[in-house]
Amino acid sequence: MALELPDLLRHARGDEPADLLLANARVVNVFSGEVYEADVAIAGDTIVGVGHGWEARRVMDLRGRHVAPGFIDAHVHVESAMVPPRELARAVVPRGVTTLVADPHEIANVLGFDGVRFMLENARGAPITLLVNAPSCVPATGMETSGASLPATELVKLLGEPGVLGLAEVMDFPGVVAGHSDVLAKLEAFRELPVDGHCPGLSGPALCAYAAAGIGSDHECTTVEEGREKLRLGMTIFLREASGAHDLRTLLPLVTAVSERRFCLCTDDREPADLLAEGSIDHLVRVAIAEGLAPLTAIRLATLNAAEYFRLRDRGAIAPGRRADLVVFDAPGAPRPDLVYVAGRLVARGGALVEPIEPAPVPPGVTRSVRVDWSRVDLRIRAVGRHVRVIRALPDRIVTESEIAEAAIRDGEAVADPRRDLLKMAVIERHGRRGTVGLGFVAGVGLRRGALASTVAHDHHNLLAIGADDRSMLTAARAVAEAGGGRAVADGDRVLALLALPIAGLMSDLPIEAVSDRAGDLIAAARTLGSALRDPFATVSFLALEVVPKLKLTDLGLVDVERFELVPLFVEERPA
């Protein structure tokens, strides 16, 4: 409960007892860089005193345990956990994550504003703060069909909406550097707010232009050199430990006593299994400490630094006037939050919630997002040449290679040839807009037979299917569509495994533990069909993302990302 200032002052100066006193705490002070014994007095949702001298209606004697501010995830796509915000909260709140800065660009590509509002609405009442940055790149390009479009003229409508913090990762870095008017209009509209970046590999004058445009952060650094250049140019570096991108350890050497204030921690995309097994930001804090970072510095990255970067002056530290989002733990060398307080209330203890977080109803507009015109779906490829471009998927990478292979031609049609690891790939427009289907071939997924399908296909999230034969592909794709979205593995007419993701075709309505189990079933099923990838769905979900090199397939066809244009499937000659 938020108190009015006069009431807050009454509690602070001790004229009225506090609501809660965390007594005999070892306070992790992210301002002074000290850890020392003190009491923390709380009134309503706010810290009113740190030190000694307060009485309280309830006293929790911490007997020397550590108390630190709640953790802040500086950049997360909730949709990657395949559950909506409240369900993600169930997983991360007991681990001490009390604030999420989310980029809802997956759901925005499907449902536009309605998707963004659903995310904010869904988190309401849950013991976590969900803040969102306005998705800056919906759709990613014009070479796809997304479910919604958020040009600058639309995006400004999010300005000032409660819970909207700034502009989310500006992935169109070539557009920024070149000064394209639509992306500059977005930057101008959000110039007084935090603007997150995304510019893998950008360097030199181009990077200076990107920074000069007012972009304040980057979470895509993969080498110390890249991170150092961006740090020097004033960008705050988000150290990422996602399921598919492990940059934290690599970049930690950059975090020194003189540079540490310019770093935050983020999970970006973490899958249910990793969230449940390792954790969230708490895991990153422990990894950083294990790698040699001072515990206090690691905690600062996860608290004050993110609060300062995002201008959240109400949290990120244990000080009078700030929200009582707090974690209590024993071993500073490997903090595992035992007690978690959110807005002054104990919400988790020993890794479990004190009170359950009940799911919220999902509005029908959010669950009926898969609209495929099956009458227009024809997976056959008429052979108009002898050689085809092939997408080469790389294990746990979002970039691909572009290859050329001899087509397998049967009855005048180019078909999959699983013996050569040449699978057919289809991207079926599923937003009920164009009814387009992009067709191509992919290597590196490794299915010997059967097919997989998914409505998680960054960023447009059309219905993607990959398989050794059209029948299996259609079985998987139809199963997914009938479930309102999801992921499936099929062989012939048989569905071997299915994870329904009825919320925008991206998120489940099941508990995250069940989602994790079924995701495991999918991988196992794909393995029986021959795929050796760690998680084939993680890899294939990026095969349709036409802003990451080199060759991708959208519902409009093959995209040569480096030329930034649609290219035909068949090529005239195989180059020497």
Place this chain on the structure above:
Amino acid sequence: MALELPDLLRHARGDEPADLLLANARVVNVFSGEVYEADVAIAGDTIVGVGHGWEARRVMDLRGRHVAPGFIDAHVHVESAMVPPRELARAVVPRGVTTLVADPHEIANVLGFDGVRFMLENARGAPITLLVNAPSCVPATGMETSGASLPATELVKLLGEPGVLGLAEVMDFPGVVAGHSDVLAKLEAFRELPVDGHCPGLSGPALCAYAAAGIGSDHECTTVEEGREKLRLGMTIFLREASGAHDLRTLLPLVTAVSERRFCLCTDDREPADLLAEGSIDHLVRVAIAEGLAPLTAIRLATLNAAEYFRLRDRGAIAPGRRADLVVFDAPGAPRPDLVYVAGRLVARGGALVEPIEPAPVPPGVTRSVRVDWSRVDLRIRAVGRHVRVIRALPDRIVTESEIAEAAIRDGEAVADPRRDLLKMAVIERHGRRGTVGLGFVAGVGLRRGALASTVAHDHHNLLAIGADDRSMLTAARAVAEAGGGRAVADGDRVLALLALPIAGLMSDLPIEAVSDRAGDLIAAARTLGSALRDPFATVSFLALEVVPKLKLTDLGLVDVERFELVPLFVEERPA
């Protein structure tokens, strides 16, 4: 000249040459904490590139000299330099100070908004950024007559005015802690902006209440213990090196690798002689380094830290998109700015301005501020008792002691007794409002004969006179009034020295060098009359400030600051 974003980007990415290239610089990078060789490319008023790879219309080869961001004074009362902002700029810009965060509360006490606007207006076009915080305590209390009053309902009118940054030092800390409604209304009005504090000696739950109210800084710490407590509670500590308050060296032990980001540098009140002889923030940087602070850290305090505290995202660092306010110097161990760039233009070299800063016209409303009703000025004190309260001035302190002495009574009047160092003091209302005159006695000033008078009398700036006889007092006071305000020393009918301060009775229209000379003349004259104080005017200017203990005199009479009430001059009995 400010460029539009598309133009800025053209220069940044190198499609168009920069306007200026500082080549072969050793860049002091306040983000990464490094110093390294790089070029700095500037277009218009903005840095567009740091690194290598730009061409420019003009190239300045720095041959390995250091370049750092321009210095920011986090808290300064321009009026203490006794010259208006443009003239102060003349003194501090060649020393590398490019941004002043000013609290114009002296002139606001005389002229209200008109005074604040005069300060902003006066700086316009000068090669410095003057930002002001809205004066929070005008008048200081109801036990005085000031020239203007700025209650919350008035103060909000400054919100959003260009150049207005936040709320200036909230000196009414007892009012904040106690929750007085007018001061809370000011805090609420400015809650989204930086709010500076001023709470000497506040500690424990009362300090927690003050911090919980949203007050973000304090520049009044005088001990390491005091600074540490405030630091821990989330207050940014401004390290002050004023003419009359030397806290920088004392507090430096608090500045460590883990705490440094929470400190800024400020001059608060610096007199012309100190500005000319030692400098401004550049002096504080050198002192800090000489005391053992790493040069890079000292520079950070003077640049990035202040920029971050005040949310000035356009300056405080050398990075693309930030203002090209830069200083170039040789010896990092004692930085003395040689070249100074403001908004991309070279404005000073070798300690001298490249182009003169011409004075701006002063509007008549600002110069006609001394309005004394002499018909009501009667300095005689009828003896209604045998003992009087005496203000004991302490050298270079703003606090006083409160004493009781036997009155010197002649012809039924209590008079000065310079042999006992008992001088008469008068505070003559000079704003043309009440015509009140407060009378009392002061010890510690040391005049054997004659008198001094001043319209610089914090914070109400009435006409203060102190002397050995009424005639000298009136001579000095009339000389000051006729000059439109100022400071004078007189003996009998003769004016020995006079510094006219016609701008609000606080500032001169002469060059700062002349002001410094005349201030020296005043001290010399006071010395011939017997005062041994370093600067008697500096000391006496606080004898009328009824918010600093213990005994003070305003135009309404003696104030016992600890009881916070007006008290009679005569006491019944001298206590045992």
